Amino acid sequence: MPELPEVEIARRQLAHWSSSSPVVDLEITDPAVVRTKLSTRPSDADPQALRAAVDAVRLGCDTTPIRHGKRIGWIFGEIGILIHLGMTGQFVRRAAGETPRFGRAVFRREDGVGIWFCDARRFGGFAVVPAGEVQAALRAGHGPDALLEPQNGQELAERFQTKKAIKVALLDQHRITGMGNIHAAEALFLCGIDPTRPAQSLSVTEWDALAEAIPRQLRSVIVDEGLDEMVYVTQGGDNPFKVYGRSGELCVRCDGTIVSAKHGGRSTFWCPGCQQ
DNA sequence: CCCTCTGTTGGATT
Protein backbone atom coordinates (compact mmCIF):
# COMPACT_ATOMS: atom_id res chain seq x y z
CA MET A 1 0.00 0.00 0.00
CA PRO A 2 2.37 2.66 -1.09
CA GLU A 3 2.22 6.11 0.33
CA LEU A 4 5.37 7.99 1.23
CA PRO A 5 6.37 5.74 4.15
CA GLU A 6 6.08 2.56 2.12
CA VAL A 7 8.01 4.11 -0.74
CA GLU A 8 10.74 5.09 1.68
CA ILE A 9 10.79 1.52 2.98
CA ALA A 10 11.04 0.26 -0.60
CA ARG A 11 13.95 2.63 -1.22
CA ARG A 12 15.78 1.32 1.83
CA GLN A 13 15.13 -2.23 0.76
CA LEU A 14 16.66 -1.58 -2.65
CA ALA A 15 19.69 0.04 -1.05
CA HIS A 16 20.09 -2.73 1.50
CA TRP A 17 19.45 -5.67 -0.81
CA SER A 18 21.84 -4.40 -3.46
CA SER A 19 24.66 -3.78 -0.97
CA SER A 20 25.70 -7.36 -0.18
CA SER A 21 25.88 -8.47 -3.82
CA PRO A 22 25.80 -6.08 -6.79
CA VAL A 23 22.90 -5.87 -9.21
CA VAL A 24 24.15 -7.15 -12.58
CA ASP A 25 21.03 -7.54 -14.68
CA LEU A 26 17.46 -6.40 -15.12
CA GLU A 27 14.91 -8.89 -16.42
CA ILE A 28 11.52 -7.64 -17.51
CA THR A 29 8.82 -10.26 -17.13
CA ASP A 30 6.00 -7.85 -18.04
CA PRO A 31 7.14 -5.47 -20.80
CA ALA A 32 4.37 -3.02 -19.94
CA VAL A 33 6.18 -2.17 -16.70
CA VAL A 34 8.55 0.15 -18.58
CA ARG A 35 6.68 3.29 -19.60
CA THR A 36 7.32 6.31 -21.76
CA LYS A 37 6.85 8.33 -18.59
CA LEU A 38 6.03 7.70 -14.97
CA SER A 39 2.36 7.30 -15.76
CA THR A 40 -0.12 4.85 -14.40
CA ARG A 41 -0.91 3.23 -17.72
CA PRO A 42 0.57 -0.04 -18.87
CA SER A 43 -0.54 0.96 -22.36
CA ASP A 44 2.28 3.53 -22.32
CA ALA A 45 4.84 0.72 -22.58
CA ASP A 46 8.15 1.86 -24.08
CA PRO A 47 10.20 -0.95 -25.70
CA GLN A 48 13.17 1.30 -26.47
CA ALA A 49 13.48 2.53 -22.90
CA LEU A 50 13.19 -1.05 -21.76
CA ARG A 51 16.28 -2.05 -23.72
CA ALA A 52 18.18 1.00 -22.49
CA ALA A 53 17.34 0.15 -18.90
CA VAL A 54 18.38 -3.47 -19.27
CA ASP A 55 21.65 -2.49 -20.95
CA ALA A 56 22.42 0.09 -18.29
CA VAL A 57 21.89 -2.33 -15.45
CA ARG A 58 24.12 -4.91 -17.16
CA LEU A 59 26.86 -2.31 -17.32
CA GLY A 60 26.52 -2.01 -13.57
CA CYS A 61 27.63 0.80 -11.28
CA ASP A 62 24.45 1.30 -9.34
CA THR A 63 24.08 4.01 -6.73
CA THR A 64 21.92 4.38 -3.67
CA PRO A 65 18.35 4.94 -4.82
CA ILE A 66 16.83 8.30 -3.93
CA ARG A 67 13.24 9.25 -3.22
CA HIS A 68 11.08 12.32 -3.68
CA GLY A 69 7.48 11.96 -2.59
CA LYS A 70 6.29 8.63 -3.91
CA ARG A 71 8.88 8.47 -6.70
CA ILE A 72 12.16 6.57 -6.56
CA GLY A 73 15.19 7.20 -8.77
CA TRP A 74 17.97 4.64 -9.23
CA ILE A 75 21.01 5.40 -11.35
CA PHE A 76 22.99 2.80 -13.30
CA GLY A 77 25.85 4.53 -15.09
CA GLU A 78 24.41 6.85 -17.72
CA ILE A 79 20.84 5.76 -17.15
CA GLY A 80 18.39 6.66 -14.40
CA ILE A 81 15.45 4.41 -13.70
CA LEU A 82 12.46 6.18 -12.19
CA ILE A 83 10.13 3.95 -10.23
CA HIS A 84 6.55 4.48 -9.13
CA LEU A 85 4.82 1.76 -7.11
CA GLY A 86 1.31 2.72 -8.20
CA MET A 87 -1.33 1.29 -5.91
CA THR A 88 -0.06 -2.22 -5.31
CA GLY A 89 3.61 -2.20 -6.25
CA GLN A 90 6.25 -3.52 -3.88
CA PHE A 91 9.73 -5.02 -3.89
CA VAL A 92 10.42 -8.51 -2.58
CA ARG A 93 13.62 -10.54 -2.45
CA ARG A 94 13.68 -14.09 -3.76
CA ALA A 95 16.32 -16.80 -4.11
CA ALA A 96 17.56 -17.70 -7.58
CA GLY A 97 14.94 -19.68 -9.46
CA GLU A 98 12.01 -18.45 -7.42
CA THR A 99 9.35 -16.26 -9.06
CA PRO A 100 6.91 -14.36 -6.86
CA ARG A 101 3.27 -13.86 -7.71
CA PHE A 102 2.66 -10.75 -9.85
CA GLY A 103 6.37 -10.33 -10.52
CA ARG A 104 6.80 -7.74 -13.31
CA ALA A 105 10.56 -7.16 -13.31
CA VAL A 106 13.58 -8.33 -11.37
CA PHE A 107 16.93 -6.71 -10.56
CA ARG A 108 19.21 -9.75 -10.60
CA ARG A 109 22.11 -9.80 -8.18
CA GLU A 110 25.48 -11.32 -8.94
CA ASP A 111 24.77 -14.10 -6.44
CA GLY A 112 21.54 -14.98 -8.25
CA VAL A 113 19.14 -13.48 -5.74
CA GLY A 114 16.33 -11.51 -7.36
CA ILE A 115 14.98 -8.15 -6.20
CA TRP A 116 11.49 -8.35 -7.68
CA PHE A 117 9.05 -5.60 -8.53
CA CYS A 118 5.62 -7.12 -7.90
CA ASP A 119 2.42 -5.31 -8.78
CA ALA A 120 -0.94 -7.04 -8.90
CA ARG A 121 -2.86 -4.15 -10.45
CA ARG A 122 -0.13 -2.92 -12.76
CA PHE A 123 -0.52 0.80 -12.04
CA GLY A 124 3.12 0.99 -11.05
CA GLY A 125 5.98 1.23 -13.52
CA PHE A 126 9.47 2.30 -14.50
CA ALA A 127 10.56 5.16 -16.72
CA VAL A 128 14.04 5.71 -18.08
CA VAL A 129 15.84 9.07 -18.20
CA PRO A 130 19.47 10.18 -18.59
CA ALA A 131 21.27 9.94 -15.26
CA GLY A 132 21.77 13.70 -15.14
CA GLU A 133 18.04 14.32 -15.30
CA VAL A 134 17.00 12.11 -12.42
CA GLN A 135 16.82 14.83 -9.78
CA ALA A 136 14.77 17.13 -11.96
CA ALA A 137 12.52 14.30 -13.15
CA LEU A 138 11.80 13.23 -9.58
CA ARG A 139 10.76 16.76 -8.62
CA ALA A 140 8.93 17.69 -11.80
CA GLY A 141 5.49 19.01 -10.97
CA HIS A 142 5.90 18.18 -7.31
CA GLY A 143 6.20 20.29 -4.19
CA PRO A 144 8.53 19.69 -1.26
CA ASP A 145 8.75 16.22 0.21
CA ALA A 146 6.36 15.92 3.15
CA LEU A 147 8.94 14.11 5.25
CA LEU A 148 12.38 15.32 4.11
CA GLU A 149 11.36 18.94 3.56
CA PRO A 150 8.72 19.60 6.23
CA GLN A 151 6.97 22.95 5.91
CA ASN A 152 6.11 25.13 8.86
CA GLY A 153 2.59 26.39 9.44
CA GLN A 154 3.07 29.60 7.51
CA GLU A 155 4.61 27.84 4.54
CA LEU A 156 1.75 25.36 4.48
CA ALA A 157 -0.82 28.16 4.59
CA GLU A 158 0.85 29.79 1.58
CA ARG A 159 0.89 26.54 -0.38
CA PHE A 160 -2.72 25.73 0.40
CA GLN A 161 -4.49 28.91 -0.69
CA THR A 162 -7.52 27.16 -2.13
CA LYS A 163 -11.19 26.67 -1.41
CA LYS A 164 -10.80 22.94 -1.91
CA ALA A 165 -11.40 20.76 1.12
CA ILE A 166 -8.16 20.50 3.07
CA LYS A 167 -8.13 16.72 2.78
CA VAL A 168 -8.50 16.85 -0.99
CA ALA A 169 -5.82 19.55 -1.25
CA LEU A 170 -3.40 17.43 0.78
CA LEU A 171 -3.48 14.90 -2.05
CA ASP A 172 -2.31 17.50 -4.61
CA GLN A 173 1.29 16.43 -5.06
CA HIS A 174 2.29 19.85 -6.44
CA ARG A 175 1.60 21.52 -3.08
CA ILE A 176 3.51 19.01 -1.00
CA THR A 177 4.36 15.52 -2.18
CA GLY A 178 3.99 12.25 -0.36
CA MET A 179 0.58 12.50 1.26
CA GLY A 180 -1.82 9.81 0.14
CA ASN A 181 -5.43 9.08 0.90
CA ILE A 182 -4.85 7.16 4.12
CA HIS A 183 -2.29 9.37 5.79
CA ALA A 184 -4.07 12.58 4.79
CA ALA A 185 -7.08 11.37 6.77
CA GLU A 186 -4.91 10.18 9.66
CA ALA A 187 -2.90 13.40 9.87
CA LEU A 188 -6.10 15.46 10.00
CA PHE A 189 -7.37 13.25 12.79
CA LEU A 190 -4.10 13.75 14.68
CA CYS A 191 -4.49 17.52 14.71
CA GLY A 192 -8.27 17.54 15.08
CA ILE A 193 -9.19 19.26 11.82
CA ASP A 194 -12.36 18.47 9.89
CA PRO A 195 -11.27 17.16 6.46
CA THR A 196 -14.17 18.86 4.72
CA ARG A 197 -13.10 22.37 5.75
CA PRO A 198 -11.97 24.64 2.92
CA ALA A 199 -8.18 24.81 3.12
CA GLN A 200 -8.34 28.61 3.17
CA SER A 201 -10.40 28.56 6.35
CA LEU A 202 -7.71 27.11 8.60
CA SER A 203 -6.35 29.37 11.32
CA VAL A 204 -2.69 30.07 12.05
CA THR A 205 -2.91 27.71 15.00
CA GLU A 206 -4.41 24.98 12.86
CA TRP A 207 -1.74 25.33 10.19
CA ASP A 208 0.90 24.96 12.88
CA ALA A 209 -0.82 21.85 14.21
CA LEU A 210 -1.14 20.34 10.74
CA ALA A 211 2.50 21.14 9.93
CA GLU A 212 3.47 19.11 12.97
CA ALA A 213 0.99 16.29 12.34
CA ILE A 214 2.04 15.55 8.76
CA PRO A 215 5.62 14.40 9.40
CA ARG A 216 4.57 12.80 12.67
CA GLN A 217 1.98 10.66 10.92
CA LEU A 218 4.34 9.67 8.12
CA ARG A 219 7.19 8.87 10.47
CA SER A 220 4.97 6.70 12.64
CA VAL A 221 4.51 4.29 9.76
CA ILE A 222 8.15 3.82 8.89
CA VAL A 223 9.11 0.81 10.92
CA ASP A 224 12.84 0.41 10.84
CA GLU A 225 13.71 -2.67 12.77
CA GLY A 226 15.79 -4.97 10.63
CA LEU A 227 15.66 -4.32 6.92
CA ASP A 228 15.21 -8.01 6.18
CA GLU A 229 12.05 -8.18 8.22
CA MET A 230 10.51 -5.02 6.89
CA VAL A 231 6.77 -5.30 6.52
CA TYR A 232 4.27 -2.90 5.14
CA VAL A 233 2.34 -1.64 8.13
CA THR A 234 -0.80 -1.57 6.04
CA GLN A 235 -0.56 -5.28 5.25
CA GLY A 236 -2.04 -8.01 7.34
CA GLY A 237 -5.33 -8.50 9.05
CA ASP A 238 -5.58 -5.69 11.56
CA ASN A 239 -6.44 -2.16 10.57
CA PRO A 240 -3.67 -0.09 12.17
CA PHE A 241 -5.34 3.26 11.57
CA LYS A 242 -7.31 5.54 13.87
CA VAL A 243 -10.02 6.59 11.40
CA TYR A 244 -9.27 5.11 7.95
CA GLY A 245 -11.57 2.18 7.22
CA ARG A 246 -13.37 2.58 10.53
CA SER A 247 -16.72 3.98 9.46
CA GLY A 248 -19.31 3.32 12.15
CA GLU A 249 -16.74 2.52 14.84
CA LEU A 250 -16.23 4.49 18.03
CA CYS A 251 -13.56 7.18 18.05
CA VAL A 252 -10.50 6.32 20.13
CA ARG A 253 -10.22 9.91 21.37
CA CYS A 254 -13.76 11.02 22.18
CA ASP A 255 -17.20 9.44 22.34
CA GLY A 256 -17.96 10.18 18.71
CA THR A 257 -18.54 7.74 15.86
CA ILE A 258 -16.32 7.66 12.76
CA VAL A 259 -18.07 8.66 9.55
CA SER A 260 -17.02 8.50 5.92
CA ALA A 261 -17.80 10.25 2.66
CA LYS A 262 -16.44 10.56 -0.85
CA HIS A 263 -14.37 13.64 -1.63
CA GLY A 264 -12.84 14.02 -5.03
CA GLY A 265 -13.59 10.40 -5.80
CA ARG A 266 -11.84 9.04 -2.73
CA SER A 267 -13.26 7.98 0.58
CA THR A 268 -12.47 10.06 3.61
CA PHE A 269 -12.90 9.02 7.22
CA TRP A 270 -13.10 11.31 10.23
CA CYS A 271 -14.63 11.80 13.65
CA PRO A 272 -17.16 14.66 13.72
CA GLY A 273 -16.81 14.69 17.50
CA CYS A 274 -13.22 15.84 17.74
CA GLN A 275 -12.39 17.13 14.26
CA GLN A 276 -13.74 20.66 13.98
C1' DC B 1 -20.46 -19.93 -10.31
C1' DC B 2 -21.39 -15.03 -11.33
C1' DC B 3 -22.21 -10.42 -10.64
C1' DT B 4 -21.27 -6.00 -8.24
C1' DC B 5 -18.65 -3.05 -5.54
C1' DT B 6 -14.38 -0.98 -3.76
C1' DG B 7 -9.66 0.49 -4.10
C1' DT B 8 -3.58 2.64 -1.47
C1' DT B 9 -1.99 5.51 -7.47
C1' DG B 10 -2.01 9.55 -10.97
C1' DG B 11 -3.10 11.31 -15.69
C1' DA B 12 -6.52 12.80 -19.01
C1' DT B 13 -10.77 14.78 -19.96
C1' DT B 14 -14.69 17.65 -19.46
Place this chain on the structure above:
DNA sequence: CAATCCAACAGAGG
Protein backbone atom coordinates in the same frame (compact mmCIF):
# COMPACT_ATOMS: atom_id res chain seq x y z
C1' DC C 1 -9.21 25.71 -11.32
C1' DA C 2 -12.21 21.68 -10.15
C1' DA C 3 -14.96 17.60 -10.63
C1' DT C 4 -15.18 13.29 -13.03
C1' DC C 5 -13.58 9.44 -15.55
C1' DC C 6 -10.38 6.01 -16.36
C1' DA C 7 -6.44 2.70 -16.31
C1' DA C 8 -6.05 -3.00 -14.88
C1' DC C 9 -6.67 -5.91 -11.93
C1' DA C 10 -7.57 -8.51 -7.09
C1' DG C 11 -10.45 -9.44 -3.52
C1' DA C 12 -14.62 -9.28 -0.79
C1' DG C 13 -19.37 -9.86 -0.43
C1' DG C 14 -24.08 -11.08 -2.01
